[in-house]
Amino acid sequence: MGIPDNADDLVKLAIKTGDVYIAAAVHKVAIGSDRKQLESLMFGKRRNALMLARWEHTPASVLQALSNSTDRAVVLRLDKNPNTPSQAMSNLYAEEEDGFKRSLSLTMLIAQHQHTPISILECIAKFDNDIESLIAVSRNPTVNADVLRVLMGRMATSHKFELFKKNVAANPSTTSDLLEEIYSESDAYTRAAVISHANCPRSLIEHAVNDDDVVVMRQLVVDKRLTKDVLARLVLSKDKAVRCSVASNLALTKMLIKQLVRDDSNAVRREIAARADLTAANIKCLMSDSDHWVRMWLARNPIVPRKVLERLSLDQHADVRRAVARNPRCPIGLLKILAKDENSWVRSAVAYQHKSPKRLMLGLAEDTDVDVLSGVANNPHTPQRILQKLTTSPEADIRRGVILNNKARRNTLLPLLEDPYYLHRLMLVDSSKLKEKDKWHLRNDPDFQVRFVVFKWFVNRLNKVIVQ
Amino acid sequence: MKILVAVKQVATLDEDFEIRANGSDVEEDFLLYDLNEWDDFSLEEAMKIKESSDVEIEVVVVSIGPDRVDESLRKCLAKGADRAIRVWDDAIEGSDAIAIGRILAAVAQKEAPDMVFAGVQSSDQAYASTGISTAAYLDWPHAAVVADLQYKPGSGSAVIRRELEGGMLQEVEINCPAVLTIQLGINKPRYASLRGIKQAAAKPIEEVSLADVGLTGADVGADSSMSRVRRMYIPAKGRAQMIEGTIAEQAARLIQIINEFKGA
Numbered sequence: 109m110g111i112p113d114n115a116d117d118l119v120k121l122a123i124k125t126g127d128v129y130i131a132a133a134v135h136k137v138a139i140g141s142d143r144k145q146l147e148s149l150m151f152g153k154r155r156n157a158l159m160l161a162r163w164e165h166t167p168a169s170v171l172q173a174l175s176n177s178t179d180r181a182v183v184l185r186l187d188k189n190p191n192t193p194s195q196a197m198s199n200l201y202a203e204e205e206d207g208f209k210r211s212l213s214l215t216m217l218i219a220q221h222q223h224t225p226i227s228i229l230e231c232i233a234k235f236d237n238d239i240e241s242l243i244a245v246s247r248n249p250t251v252n253a254d255v256l257r258v259l260m261g262r263m264a265t266s267h268k269f270e271l272f273k274k275n276v277a278a279n280p281s282t283t284s285d286l287l288e289e290i291y292s293e294s295d296a297y298t299r300a301a302v303i304s305h306a307n308c309p310r311s312l313i314e315h316a317v318n319d320d321d322v323v324v325m326r327q328l329v330v331d332k333r334l335t336k337d338v339l340a341r342l343v344l345s346k347d348k349a350v351r352c353s354v355a356s357n358l359a360l361t362k363m364l365i366k367q368l369v370r371d372d373s374n375a376v377r378r379e380i381a382a383r384a385d386l387t388a389a390n391i392k393c394l395m396s397d398s399d400h401w402v403r404m405w406l407a408r409n410p411i412v413p414r415k416v417l418e419r420l421s422l423d424q425h426a427d428v429r430r431a432v433a434r435n436p437r438c439p440i441g442l443l444k445i446l447a448k449d450e451n452s453w454v455r456s457a458v459a460y461q462h463k464s465p466k467r468l469m470l471g472l473a474e475d476t477d478v479d480v481l482s483g484v485a486n487n488p489h490t491p492q493r494i495l496q497k498l499t500t501s502p503e504a505d506i507r508r509g510v511i512l513n514n515k516a517r518r519n520t521l522l523p524l525l526e527d528p529y530y531l532h533r534l535m536l537v538d539s540s541k542l543k544e545k546d547k548w549h550l551r552n553d554p555d556f557q558v559r560f561v562v563f564k565w566f567v568n569r570l571n572k573v574i575v576q
Numbered sequence: 577m578k579i580l581v582a583v584k585q586v587a588t589l590d591e592d593f594e595i596r597a598n599g600s601d602v603e604e605d606f607l608l609y610d611l612n613e614w615d616d617f618s619l620e621e622a623m624k625i626k627e628s629s630d631v632e633i634e635v636v637v638v639s640i641g642p643d644r645v646d647e648s649l650r651k652c653l654a655k656g657a658d659r660a661i662r663v664w665d666d667a668i669e670g671s672d673a674i675a676i677g678r679i680l681a682a683v684a685q686k687e688a689p690d691m692v693f694a695g696v697q698s699s700d701q702a703y704a705s706t707g708i709s710t711a712a713y714l715d716w717p718h719a720a721v722v723a724d725l726q727y728k729p730g731s732g733s734a735v736i737r738r739e740l741e742g743g744m745l746q747e748v749e750i751n752c753p754a755v756l757t758i759q760l761g762i763n764k765p766r767y768a769s770l771r772g773i774k775q776a777a778a779k780p781i782e783e784v785s786l787a788d789v790g791l792t793g794a795d796v797g798a799d800s801s802m803s804r805v806r807r808m809y810i811p812a813k814g815r816a817q818m819i820e821g822t823i824a825e826q827a828a829r830l831i832q833i834i835n836e837f838k839g840a
Contacts, residue, residue, distance in 0.1 A: 153605075154605045155604070155605040155606070155607075158605055158606065159608070162590055162592075181592060181594060181606075184592055185590075185592060188592075271820050271821070274820075274821050274822045274825070277822065278822055278823070297821055297822045297824055297825035297828075298822060300822065300824055301822040301823075301824070323824060323828075326824070327824070504767075526769070526770050526771070528766070528767035528768060528769045528770065528772075529767050530767070553770075554770065554773045554774075
């Protein structure tokens with residue numbers, strides 16, 4: 109059978125298959141009686157309607173069609189499905205108002221859904237009396253500042269006001285004036301959430317500098333607006349989590365970095381070892397650190413000079429040597445040495461390293477370790493004949509490496525259309541190297557997910573053609 | 577030489593479901609069916625023996641259930657099983673694990689295998705007794721929770737390792753034929769090849785009645801079972817509580833709870 113070149117033929121074919129998943133894949137391009145036929149195929153049996161209402165891949169148009177359902181179990185699943193589109197959420201809310209006896213738990217699900225239109229969130233915020241639903245609105249990241257302000261007024265006398273303020277403090281939509289409003293009379297955790305908020309005003313940062321609570325300090329110290337003096341004070345904090353956060357602050361001075369390089373806490377030194385502004389003296393100190401995780405972070409750091417990488421490549425800990433091999437600036441000479449490392453995890457890092465040249469990949473392709481061969485399969489410098497050989501590996505991870513390799517050519521990938529692992533066949537549907545006729549070959553795949561993805565791909569392709 | 581592998585199509589559930597009006601089970605529309613996870617490992621163990629043996633070995637899968645069970649049996653055929661048998665009669669409805677064991681034993685007597693494998697338990701009912709009751713009806717030796725098997729086809733005994741508490745293994749020599757219930761992780765189950773799936777679609781599944789294995793309706797069903805389900809229900813919620821607050825606050829509370837449990 110030829111590949112349908114228009115939506116109508118694709119839909120007719122989907123109807124002919126009688127396959128619920130294929131029907132779902134083409135639903136959005138179906139019109140008129142064809143669409144009705146698809147819907148009766150998908151929703152005719154209650155178990156299929158329930159399945160589609162819950163499935164994480166169900167297309168939005170199908171969920172939209174399902175939102176007219178009067179089946180409470182279907183409605184509950186739609187309310188919980190993160191893909192349920194905005195219009196369907198409106199339908200579900202209207203149904204709640206009109207048809208059913210108002211269910212508090214369903215309203216709460218609508219209130220927390222990220223596709224619920226702002227008009228409905230506003231309606232819940234203004235008129236609903238269920239505290240849990242109001243709390244759910246305050247948690248919803250798509251809510252706007254106006255709705256949050258309405259809630260602020262209504263929740264002020266509620267016994268859940270503290271919890272509400274915490275949600276507002278963590279909500280990305282909260283504006284700086286609202287943050288200022290909730291900061292002063294809140295507990296330390298809420299103040300800390302306010303301080304870490306992207307919209308936190310400078311005035312609060314300056315105020316928080318005098319806050320003694322360690323929970324607040326931990327959030328405060330990562331703020332780039334802190335002055336050198338404040339950072340110098342926080343470096344001396346007794347709390348290692350505070351010092352750890354200071355160590356990641358981009359505004360840290362050279363003097364303070366020097367101080368933290370010798371910090372008592374391993375966690376602090378690990379944080380320092382990953383910084384992009386280390387001096388030669390810092391690096392010298394950290395490369396001999398007693399904690400191998402510190403040396404590992406240093407070995408991964410792209411600013412580290414070649415000489416240091418050479419030294420770290422001799423480290424007794426395989427994790428450190430592996431980190432050297434993963435360093436984007438690791439010289440080829442070092443990769444050559446590490447490709448012969450006794451530890452397969454180190455050799456694997458060389459195999460995954462995109463800088464590793466073709467001749468190195470030829471040697472690593474002789475390895476027997478699955479992680480090393482997975483790296484070889486992933487590497488863009490691996491020759492096609494090696495990739496072709498790896499497509500016959502009994503190890504799924506290795507075959508998957510070939511599929512993920514952007515340089516794998518069509519002829520290399522073709523045998524993988526018969527791969528026993530369904531996920532591999534599914535991944536190939538999106539491959540830019542395969543032709544349409546190769547993908548169409550998967551339309552009768554025994555796995556329902558593969559069939560769904562194939563038809564969805566062809567629907568999207570037809571849509572692109574129409575747009576062009 | 578023959579290995580009989582008893583498999584079951586189990587039901588899985590989502591978080592939202594309804595109980596049937598009579599309270600006996602979950603409403604059918606909410607059940608999704610698949611091959612029992614343990615049975616994948618049992619079949620793989622049989623296939624490993626078949627593929628590494630010099631002698632001809634037939635792997636036969638058997639299941640008890642209505643038409644829908646064919647889908648799971650075809651999955652087994654696609655993975656390399658030679659034959660599939662499905663036993664069903666409406667009288668079987670309501671049978672407990674012991675009655676199911678009686679039917680499987682009757683099939684085994686007819687098939688005369690050298691070994692019978694079953695999963696340790698089914699993921700939906702978890703009685704963990706079907707394999708053992710099969711052995712009892714056959715009057716064969718049995719071993720449960722088998723995590724390793726050394727068996728040479730035709731040999732009068734096998735060496736198995738059974739998984740015990742505390743990470744211990746118990747090495748046992750067992751006379752054959754025997755019934756073994758296979759534990760998860762004993763091997764790495766294969767995926768069926770596309771060719772295998774296509775071939776399996778064309779293979780017949782032998783439909784066997786109770787009479788075919790020398791049983792009658794009086795031998796099975798709820799009346800002949802030693803246990804009967806009275807009701808299924810969701811118990812009242814226990815002491816679980818949602819941890820509320822900011823992320824840092826939730827983390828602090830979790831640490832506090834862990835420390836309380838540790839006695840710190």
